[in-house]
Ligand code: B12
């Protein structure tokens with residue numbers, strides 16, 4: 001009995017966004033990464049185009065972090081003392097991109113200066129040819145100060161500057177426009193808020209093919225179901241033709257998962273949680289896989305083993321089934 | 325496909341005779357559409373309409389229940405493709421696979437460990453659902469011995485996996501009277517397997533390489549009188565499984581295509597190594613499997629999967645909440661501090677578990693924040709100084725914790741000034757941001 005395959009008809013398409021610029025394009029990257037362009041829900045190859053595979057970034061910091069799980073710190077060991085060495089190691093571990101997260105303070109506890117931030121970014125750019133995402137420490141005034149300095153010192157690189165939120169986007173968008181970079185628009189799990197922020201950013205004149213959208217996701221066990229559903233809704237809105245949701249989605253399962261007790265803590269936890277290291281890797285991997293299935297284009301991870309597992313999943317999912 | 329009230333009304337006699345107890349046929353039709361009454365209340369409805377209405381009342385995806393000794397696992401009966409459209413109802417059952425080339429003692433040990441596995445997540449005890457016994461040895465004696473060993477070590481529902489109907493029959497004999505899931509019928513053996521399913525009144529899986537093959541075989545098996553069917557597509561890649569299950573759900577739920585209106589089983593254990601298996605199982609849970617068979621069952625493998633399942637199958641309209649109130653942890657005395665948090669389950673349990681683990685006594689004041697996390701509630705105006713002060717009064721906290729020290733979550737440190745104004749005779753403190761750091765905070769700062 002021939003079964004008629006039910007295909008959903010979509011008329012929208014996710015924008016294509018290219019991260020990084022090579023020498024011919026005004027930057028210094030040896031390769032660029034392109035995401036987006038989907039005309040169907042995640043991995044539904046039989047009814048639409050998925051021209052670019054989801055990619056994986058590894059997150060590093062400008063200095064050895066104080067608040068990361070000791071599992072990660074032991075793993076990266078002294079590489080974490082030097083962002084250039086760390087970036088190189090992340091590239092060797094198979095990352096498509098590097099995310100450099102700037103710290104609020106330096107190792108002595110003094111505020112990170114714009115000069116130090118620029119220095120760290122330049123070191124990383126020199127150490128790896130991969131496209132780079134640079135995140136501020138997450139405090140509006142500090143983010144603005146550091147990211148503006150970084151953006152100006154790296155004009156033309158098409159870095160991704162993170163992150164723009166409703167209360168703090170103008171300065172970052174302005175410097176991204178002036179210096180040929182990209183931005184991330186982050187909203188707390190809400191389709192309408194995401195649209196609004198994207199409108200505000202585009203109203204400032206930044207072309208939308210230089211904007212990525214972070215819907216905020218939560219970790220496995222800590223709200224991932226909200227992230228999962230809001231991503232499905234955002235992607236459906238994009239495919240239905242809503243221009244202000246047609247941006248590739250970037251998510252940070254590494255940050256989310258490694259914040260949870262399950263990943264952070266190895267002692268005094270229930271026996272039913274099992275081996276610490278495996279549990280932590282599984283926590284990050286499952287958080288990432290759930291988000292991949294709901295529409296992520298860029299996944300930022302922290303552990304190379306999770307990267308390996310999620311990469312294998314992407315390779316598999318990007319193969320179109322021959323018969324159904 | 326479910327009919328609307330108006331569609332149903334058109335099939336009723338439209339005489340408004342009131343014999344059904346409703347003032348008009350339309351009123352009755354509306355109740356029928358809402359599935360609040362049964363059709364037999366109307367004595368005048370035609371046979372033809374009855375048949376049509378019965379067909380429309382059949383769920384688009386059949387509910388399959390595996391039972392054993394009072395344990396039940398349900399799959400199917402889903403009504404939406406995406407959880408935000410309503411909710412998913414029946415969490416996929418997780419079954420640990422046991423192959424019959426293991427010795428009975430090894431089987432018992434493995435089964436006993438998985439059988440008693442239980443983990444508490446937001447106050448709910450989460451467990452594995454059962455076991456799948458697979459005939460790989462080729463010997464029916466080994467298979468029946470393995471089934472017996474599993475049954476001796478666990479009372480949970482069982483899935484029997486065998487290609488050979490003769491071998492399957494031996495396994496079924498061991499579980500006589502239980503109706504385990506028979507896995508199953510393929511192009512070659514379907515008749516014999518269908519006979520066994522009839523004989524043991526057991527549900528049957530149907531395997532096919534393509535949707536066409538699956539639908540064909542389902543119809544053949546149905547022709548033999550089998551109604552309880554589980555689909556077991558033969559594909560084993562992530563992309564193949566995803567596409568197949570999406571299409572099966574679309575065909576059932578959106579097109580009411582009866583031949584594929586059944587839950588799907590996924591054998592994640594076939595993925596190869598535990599890392600791939602976990603990804604396959606995670607995909608199966610988030611995307612449309614009704615039963616998932618796993619080979620690995622180390623706690624660090626099972627715990628994340630079981631939590632994922634709980635998350636994806638939470639009703640999006642109702643966050644899991646706890647009762648607001650004043651909770652006593654480690655037998656607090658009036659001199660012990662009050663920690664305040666919200667009534668979102670995940671939040672409450674993160675905090676309560678840490679206080680409990682610290683061994684130090686405290687009062688935990690759970691404010692009614694409409695089931696939201698600390699920052700969400702704060703951002704939504706459901707967790708502010710006024711509300712906290714109101715809870716302090718409502719639960720008469722001052723008379724129990726006479727020391728009057730109240731600790732705010734670190735994430736809402738900004739509230740401390742206002743709370744001091746609301747509660748002038750209290751000592752307002754700001755705790756750490758994350759619950760993990762509560763024990764250290766209590767040891768250092770509170771003593
Ligand atoms: C899931 C989520 C939602 C879900 C709600 C889930 C729920 N039932 O609460 C949804 C999608 C509905 C949602 C909605 C909104 N959200 Co929201 N959401 C999140 C998210 C992703 C996770 C929250 C969570 O569940 N955390 C887990 C729980 C366990 O954390 P917690 O309650 O804080 O508890 C921890 C600590 O606080 C501590 N703790 C708790 N109690 C106590 C007590 C003491 C004494 C101590 C010491 C410690 C302590 O222990 C816990 C574990 O460490 C966060 C971002 C993030 N990744 O954290 C945003 C976030 C909280 N949301 C935010 C916002 C703005 C909103 C909205 C207002 C957006 C909007 N306008 O629509 C709405 C508000 C809701 C509404 N209007 O109805 C913002 C808040 C921004 C801010 N800093 O003010 C956040 C931080 C996202 C962001 N970065 O912008 N959200």
Ligand code: SF4
Nearest residue numbers: 340341342344349366
């Ligand atoms: S009994 Fe039947 S015919 Fe009479 S009012 Fe009710 S629905 Fe209409």
